[in-house]
Amino acid sequence: MKLLFLQNVYDAMGGSFMVNCSLARKFLHEGHEVFFVSLRSSGRSDLLPYPNTAKKLVINADEIWDTPLLSDALKMFKGGHLLRGMRQVKDRRHFDLSLKLDFEKCKLEIGKIDPDFIICSHYECLEAVPTAYLKKTINHYHTTFNQVEAHRTQLPFFKKYNDRVGRLLWLSDATCKRAKAAGLSNSSYIYNPINFESLEESTCMSNHALFIGRFSSEKRVDLLVKLFDETIREYKINYWELDLVGMGELSDEVKEVMQRNPHIHYLGPTADPKSAYLNSSLLLLASEYEGFALVVLEANECGVPCLAFDFGEAAKEEIIHGETGYLIVQNDVEAYKKAMAQIMIDEALRLKLGSASKEFAKQFHMSAIYQQWLELFDELKESNG
Incomplete structure (x- = not known):
């Protein structure tokens, strides 16, 4: 099986990255082929613990993922900083246009790789998935539903893709239930796996x-x-x-x-x-x-x-x-x-x-979580015919 992890940046050390790497190591160990495709870099660090045998690709290595916020431009205008506000709007327009080009390049690269499944770690990256691969795509959202509701653009975005992707995957049963209650019927959850197993146990006496x-x-x-x-x-x-x-x-x-x-x-x-x-x-x-x-x-x-x-x-x-x-x-x-x-x-x-x-x-444990991922893949294969 060929798996592709799709992420917004190549070099950002965070929870989603660590979980992706942990899952990737297990998939590789079980004989699967793994790709990491990133749209851009973060401009911070490139010394990250990717699995050695995973294949890595950055779509646009010349620009960083740093979204200029229009809300900041509005604050600048209100504060009388017209030139700074106009520059912020211009930067945001450039970011949006250049990102659309990256999305199109990414679609071409995904087509060349031809993965069996795509695990998308950042919802914006769904725009970079070719239509033919959306039903093979699992959007793995790494935070709470509170965060979805806190950003006015996210819930409409998820509703747009609810019936188009293979699955909207959440981190907990409670989050999944909230997603379904909000109209995201194509939702399920898989817990993140522990990164290690320990034969040893703390004595709980160390103070x-x-x-x-x-x-x-x-x-x-x-x-x-x-x-x-x-x-x-x-x-x-x-x-x-x-x-x-x-x-x-x-x-x-x-x-x-x-x-x-x-x-x-x-x-x-x-x-x-x-x-x-x-x-x-x-x-x-x-x-x-x-x-x-x-x-x-x-x-x-x-x-x-x-x-x-x-x-x-x-x-x-x-x-x-x-x-x-x-x-x-x-x-x-x-x-x-x-x-x-x-x-x-x-x-x-x-x-x-x-x-x-x-x-x-x-x-x-990874062994239990891995089986749940395999069951999800089998379910999507069956529903996709």
């Missing part, structure tokens, strides 16, 4: 809490650090440590707390996340929203429970409250601190949560 991920605004690492700092002081459990692992700049607020609290450590990015999980006893998240928080399930695979605010549609499918961790009402900081202290103080509770987490993670 180390962990944050792992990007230090981006929606992760609210500053709030997480603040709550950890307050919890260990208010509940007198300053024998616990917090390890921050990931990519990005620490905010001034985080640095300030770290200066006065020696129990918080910035460890930087890691190429071995499994070791970080195994050395910890509790995963902490304070995210405002998540499409699908894969770190929760990776921690579970290592026998580590998670404490998080309710981060959206997938949250209750990733954390079974009171069984594999605790899910706190968004922004209820006192309840969050109370739950954190309870887990830190009660060793028996941590062990119970950790053991249940390990068992819960099995349904997200």
